[in-house]
Amino acid sequence: MMTSCSLVPQQSTDDVVVVDGKNVAKGRNRQVLGDIGNVVRGNYPKNNEPAKINHRPRTRSQNATLLVEDNLKNPVVKRIAVPKPKKVAGKSKVIEVIEISSDSDEELGIVAVREKKATKKKATTYTSVLTARSKAACGLEKKQKEKIVDIDSADVKNDLAAVEYVEDIYSFYKSVESEWRPRDYMGSQPEINEKMRLILVEWLIDVHVKFELNPETFYLTVNILDRFLSVKPVPRKELQLVGLSALLMSSKYEEIWPPQVEDLADIADHAYSHKQILVMEKTILSALEWYLTVPTHYVFLARFIKASIADEKMENMVHYLAELGVMHYDTMIMFSPSMVAASAIYAARSSLRQVPIWTNTLKHHTGYSETQLMDCAKLLAYQQWKQQQEGSESSTTTKGALQKKYSKDERFAVALIPPAKALLTGTESA
Incomplete structure (x- = not known):
């Protein structure tokens, strides 16, 4: 059974997620988590009562909120919504993915923090194509080093x-x-x-x-x-x-x-x-x-x-x-x-x-x-x-x-x- 809990205060611009009084993860390009409970922040009904969520959480691509089971002594984070970073033209983008899971009901395990760098592909220019063709025509292309034959x-x-x-x-x-x-x-x-x-x-x-x-x-x-x-x-x-x-x-x-x-x-x-x-x-x-x-x-x-x-x-x-x-x-x-x-x-x-x-x-x-x-x-x-x-x-x-x-x-x-x-x-x- 799930019960509502109080809203978590707005985090600083450093985007630190606090679990059990300890900093768990930190990201520079992520928005502040608005809630770690089972209520939706903002857009309340007319009676000003928070709307209860009785269905399963949505996926990360849908900016899912976080759910906490109040029957555990320590909260277990199920999912973290990761907003898509803004694309910057001409620069390599860095995506930080934080995964937190629990191995049992007694421990809270932090799995890993992975960084994936999307390398920028080197563009083929018209000058490089002409240079390569000129070298090939003149016989100046790099030749494979001749191997030494084992004569014995x-x-x-x-x-x-x-x-x-x-x-x-x-x-x-x-x-x-x-x-x-x-x-x-x-x-x-x-x-x-x-x-x-x-x-x-x-x-x-x-x-x-x-x-x-x-x-x-x-x-x-x-x-x-x-x-x-x-x-x-x-x-x-x-x-x-x-x-x-x-x-x-x-x-x-x-x-x-x-x-x-x-x-x-x-x-x-x-x-x-x-x-x-x-x-x-x-x-x-x-x-x-x-x-x-x-x-x-x-x-x-x-x-x-x-x-x-x-x-x-x-x-x-x-x-x-x-x-x-x-x-x-x-x-x-x-x-x-x-x-x-x-x-x-x-x-x-x-x-x-x-x-x-x-x-x-x-x-x-x-x-x-x-x-x-x-x-x-x-x-x-x-x-x-x-x-x-x-x-x-x-x-x-x-x-x-x-x-x-x-x-x-x-x-x-x-x-x-x-x-x-x-x-x-x-x-x-x-």
Whole structure:
């Protein structure tokens, strides 16, 4: 049963609702509550008696009054009328909704005060539309950042790939590669010059092909040769002997079935005896203190080619440029093995018109940017152009071993592909 109660005095402009002597809620943009009883304020009948409300309260949208049950010790607020705030043009509106409910007949619970901000939508102007279209037409729109490809995902189940440690292994290789680089030794060699070294290395390429040795054998042979020449002067007549002994050592290290000493003596037209080759092998090992486990060019080529996601043609092109760089003394001395390997990738992609030339995946795995590779890549492109000029002027029988090796169809004749003009002209864009 409901009974009428006295009217609540008019509240202040701060709109504070008082329940049981305590401030319950406060709103800035709400009108003052006129009544918290079961009577209607204002518009009384002619007899000046307040009209009783015997029906259920109306909804909030109809500005319902509040009802209080007088049989409770503490009043329980059922509904609060929230007038609609006035709309202000150009400003975001804030709506404050206060909900008060009771969990039981003994407690008065305040649920929450929520603020909902109606954000103003950004208007699309004619200028912004024209600017977006202009950027799209000029190719200046923002491009999605290229993702780094996980090149080891296919080898997760391959124990020999050592996927868990491969990143640490190559970080170690790059950190120690400078320790095993040959120094500039031509000044300390009285009887040897750069051209003689070039002829020897190209002859070793020919021997390497005839014995069908692995690529890593060739790169280790050149590393042993240069490191030995860096620490000990060699007479001109013994230079080929050093090359033969270095090839024998690297074959024993890398190959399952290395060539025999007699085979090496035979291919050198018996210029050196069996004993001379073995004595020189011992001399080289003593000078190098038996250090043969070194990060050669091939170590980095294997990883960088995988990062470039190359096909067979691209792979042969990279090896051609890398061997071309190893053949020349200035490239071998000026740049580290990882730099030459990465530059061979860059020059090969430029020659074969790969787009983009340098990807984020290559940058991540090689550790080099395009700017860092530009000097070495230009040098390789120049050596490639010079090799082709010399090959075109000579007959097929007098071509160098490297040119003949990579002019065959089985290697996609990559030696005949011209270098990128951008690298020859000195510009960085293809």
